[in-house]
Amino acid sequence: MTDEPYRWLEAVANRREYIRDQLKDATPAFAVSRPEGVLLMGVGVGQSKVFEIYDRLALAALGHSVDIERVRQTAIEAAHLEGFTRDPADVTLRRLLNFSLCPALKSSFEQVFAAPFLVELLMVELGSDRSSDVMARVNYDGSVRYLTGQVAVAHPSSTTESAATEWLQGQLTDDLGLKDVVSRLITAWRAMPPGKPFVTPPTDGPKDGSIPKPGLELALLDRRSSSRARYRILNPNDLA
Numbered sequence: 001m002t003d004e005p006y007r008w009l010e011a012v013a014n015r016r017e018y019i020r021d022q023l024k025d026a027t028p029a030f031a032v033s034r035p036e037g038v039l040l041m042g043v044g045v046g047q048s049k050v051f052e053i054y055d056r057l058a059l060a061a062l063g064h065s066v067d068i069e070r071v072r073q074t075a076i077e078a079a080h081l082e083g084f085t086r087d088p089a090d091v092t093l094r095r096l097l098n099f100s101l102c103p104a105l106k107s108s109f110e111q112v113f114a115a116p117f118l119v120e121l122l123m124v125e126l127g128s129d130r131s132s133d134v135m136a137r138v139n140y141d142g143s144v145r146y147l148t149g150q151v152a153v154a155h156p157s158s159t160t161e162s163a164a165t166e167w168l169q170g171q172l173t174d175d176l177g178l179k180d181v182v183s184r185l186i187t188a189w190r191a192m193p194p195g196k197p198f199v200t201p202p203t204d205g206p207k208d209g210s211i212p213k214p215g216l217e218l219a220l221l222d223r224r225s226s227s228r229a230r231y232r233i234l235n236p237n238d239l240a
Contacts (some may be wrong), residue, residue: 003064013114015050015166019109019140021232022118023156025172025194029060029150030185031122033133035174037093037230038124041185043215051145051219054079058221060155063140071119075101082119088228095133097144106142112184116140116170122154126221155192164188179239182218 029042029049040060042049047065052058053075054122061068077098083091089160101123108117119136135147137154151168192198218234225232 003045007146008112012110015109015116016141019118020156023062023179024118025138026062026120026156028153028155028161028192029062029120029122029191030154030168030182031060031123031124031135032168032172032185033130033135033150034178034181035130035223036178036220038133038135039178039234040122040124040217040219041182042217043189044217045215048217050219052125052219052229053096053231054083055088055228056221056230057091057093057096057232058125058126058219058231060122060124060154061119062156063117064065065119067119071101071117072106074104075123079088086158093122093123093136094146096123097123097136099137102138102142102144104142105138105140109141120154122152122155126223129223144191153172153188157200159198160192160198164192164202167191167198167200177239178220178234179236182236183237186216 027043027222032039040058042060048060050060051072052204057079059072059075059180061071067142076095079091079096079098079134081094105117117140118219122137123138125134127133137145137147137152149169151165151172153165155164168184172181187201191201215238220234221230222232
């Protein structure tokens with residue numbers, strides 16, 4: 001009986017190693033807080049990575065497509081229940097994460113005899129202005145980090161994620177149009193192929209920002225829209 005806590009800790013450690021191994025080849029997802037809104041981007045082959053959650057909330061994810069869908073449904077149901085029982089204005093990202101989604105992810109991770117969620121998440125909330133945008137990095141175990149910069153990257157490797165984020169922070173200036181922003185995000189995506197570290201693109205040479213096919217997904221939580229729902233799917237070929 002005295003060995004039980006140690007067996008549980010060992011099982012959790014093995015579970016963490018298993019999840020990381022399953023996610024190691026997943027492609028990254030991106031979110032950028034811009035004057036016109038919050039831009040989300042993902043590149044997936046045969047699966048969606050970018051989703052609307054509620055009026056001002058959206059999600060970008062990497063991982064197993066079935067688990068991404070389970071997380072999406074959990075977030076949507078929690079957000080709509082909150083909006084119905086309280087008020088749509090009360091549906092905030094922090095409440096959604098702290099009281100619904102993160103506890104569900106933590107519970108799933110710690111149930112060592114059940115399958116875990118194989119996901120890594122970026123979740124965003126559009127504010128009335130750029131300073132009030134909220135971006136959060138959510139891990140498969142339910143831990144969450146609220147981000148303060150204008151760029152968020154989700155990648156299986158924290159080292160690669162940090163390096164790509166730092167590079168993008170220096171690249172994405174407010175004078176860029178959305179087309180140029182997407183081009184730099186694609187350059188960063190190409191610089192971290194699955195299972196390999198981030199390779200800083202050359203500063204004085206051409207950068208490959210050509211649109212990858214298939215699977216590029218773009219969406220904007222549009223700050224300029226007058227409707228309550230701000231989520232808008234973007235066609236990369238139509239960007240200015």
